[in-house]
Amino acid sequence: MSEIAGHPGATAVVNESYSFACMRCGHGWEQSYEIEHHIDGDGREFVQYVVDGRVVPSPLSKPTCANCDHHVVRIMRPGRVASARDAAHRTPPAGPH
DSSP: OOBBBTTTOOEEEEEEEEEETTTTOEEEEEEEEEEEEEOOOOOOOOOEETTEEEOOOTTTOOOOOOOOOOOEEEEEEHHHHHHHHHHHHHHOOSSOO
């Protein structure tokens, strides 16, 4: 079994990004992850999610809003938050002209 350089013990590394929206406060954010595939001492496969060199919990198990700490968070494909922000900046303000 060979390791991936810069990822001790990893047999494969996949990069994935997600967009998140808190259904409580409306906060939106995007995050990219390095997903490291490993094999434990008993030969079972497992993955670790890594952000900025730190192992973090899977964003798919129980995402938490960094704004309000709530756990009702919608997970979407990458780019959704950025495209919504861009659209909001292009939309003229409503009201009489």
